[in-house]
Amino acid sequence: MKIDAKGMHYRQLNKMIRDAVASGEKEFELDNVGGQRYIGAGMNENVKITINGTPGNDLGAFMNGPRVIVNANAQDGIANTMNAGEIIVHGNVGDIIGYGMRGGKLYIKGDAGYRVGIHMKEYKKQIPVIIAGGTAGDFFGEYMAGGIMILLGMNGKSPLVGDYVGTGMHGGVMYIRGKVDPYHLGKEVCCLELSEEDTKLISGYLKEFCDCFNFEFNEIMKEKFTKLVPLSLRPYGNLYVY
């Protein structure tokens, strides 16, 4: 189903999509999208949504299944509390993406803003993955409780990542391509070298990422990665007295 979203209010656009999904539609192409919020929000069905234009905030919030492809930049709050599905952005994204994300994949070709993957968590087989091809801002992975975040810095911009990386982190793992200066790191994380298993793990995701955006896998793997993990699963365990 093709929808021309030009000038359409998000409520009308999202209702059209929901109604069509309810009557069995599986594939959507949204043209002239310009800032409409909540596309794919709360959707449980395995549909494919291609967005031509820039979607608004909270793209895929509470989403639980769809595959969303954005052929432009995207804004804030993508994959907010997302449970399952895929979001692929052929551009840059704004702030607070993947907040409380619990499953699914979020692949970004370019840069991400501040507070990426805050309080991302995992549960059994549900392991959320965020990969950004460019750089990211401050508070990358703050409160991170689970999942995998990979930052590639393929556009050569510096610094690769902002300050307070992994502040309050108590689960999950981050892989950053290149070196992270210690002053960028939060108190609760430590840097490790990648094991063979790590390399195997990220290779699977990165090959998929390369297929989405035509990156060269071998080019990505030429550079050494830094692995960041929490120092403790209970960073604030000794703070209290009863």
Added chain:
Amino acid sequence: MASQLPAEFNVDVDHEKCRKCKRCVMNCSFSAIEFKDKVIPNNRLCVACHRCATFCPENAITIRENPLDYKDGYNWSPEIRKNILKQAESGGIILIGMGNPKPYPIYWDHMLIDACQVTNPSIDPLREPMELRTYLGAKPESLWFDGENGNISLRTELAPQVKLDIPIVFAAMSYGAISLNAHKALAMAARRMGTLMNTGEGGLHEDLAGYTDRIIVQVASGRFGVTSKYLNNSALVEIKIGQGAKPGIGGHLPGEKVGEDISKTRMIPVGTDALSPAPHHDIYSIEDLSQLIYAIKETTDYKKPVSVKIAAVHNVAAIASGIVRAGADIVMIDGFRGGTGAAPMIIRDHVGIPIELALAAVDDRLRQEGIRNRASILVGGSIRQSADVVKAIALGADACVIGTASLIAMGCRVCQKCYTGNCAWGIATQKPELVRRLNPEIGADRLCNLLSAWGHEIQEVLGSLGINAIESLRGSRERLRGVGLNQETLDILGIKHAGIGQ
């Protein structure tokens, strides 16, 4: 470091009466009673939960406050001295459970309700209809109808409403803070009484799936267990911004409490800390709040009212106005005496404002701005008795929420040790052998009894006021008078002093 702290309580066992049945030993979940030829208490560990005394068949146990006197000093109270000792020994933030016990003024107890005499008749609630029903949700500014010749239909589109048969809702208490049996009791009682329970921020256990039309599901900063299914299987959705017992700070369920079942409900691995950040990191403004409200409305197809819960703080009226303008259907305000499973004592006892003043200020502000109809107001933060409910509704609330009162109904003795996970009454614990002590059916019966009793009492008061519906009382501050309050307080509450007539 050896502790210099004296025991808080003394457990006296009358060995003449004691017939060594050891029931006290089995019942004490704080290991404060041992058996070595006879029952030997360890006073240091006693928290005064009364479990042993309640179950002693011979009435042989007495628990008293340790009469150890400190050198007299109004300024350096024993409590302050004990806290300093505790911190000197540990270096930690003092953690505590339940609501603020400090002797701040309780304004409910300085307000009196009117009654009819001679010139306007009172109503006998035992023999005449008396309506306690109310509806939560945004109300329209006006109603428009289509049709003619008696064939009339409503043209105005109504916002989703949730019916309450009694204007008392169970407060948000998470599965994690309290046990599954406590959650079950609350859900059963909510169903039977036509009211609601609230999941708190710990997700919804699958055993409660049959009660979803009676359940408020909460979305807090940790987003534990929040999925599109969770949001849709609910009576309404509540965004938790703050809590009266700990305004401005987050939550922290220690990893020890995250067992298999909690892990499944919160959707986090077993044994990890469940940290709720202080703010929602996607909400730094009223506009951001609006964004989350509408994300939830889109996810629930505009079929569920969305509530926003905040702690009562200094600027609560302006914040509430922003919340209503952001699109919330319900504003829930939690006063500074509200309960908690665990909070730093400094926050619980010193931050926030009383619910009575916050409620009056919010209701005033929304009326002045002409937006009071756009949201229902729910208030909590130490609603202790039906009189508090009546006074709150007269001040402008749509309904009240009760947390601590509902726990007391189920057996809680307010010993304030919720955070230890050792609750002897099976309420604030996840230990299977303790949880088993709370029978959900009996818990539900006790909760229903409490609500029925309060319902009857509210009807009695309405009858004496000469009105026959709780909705006729809402915001009727003329029916309240203050006693012993200064002019400024009276002005904030919008009531006259007792002795002043019409």
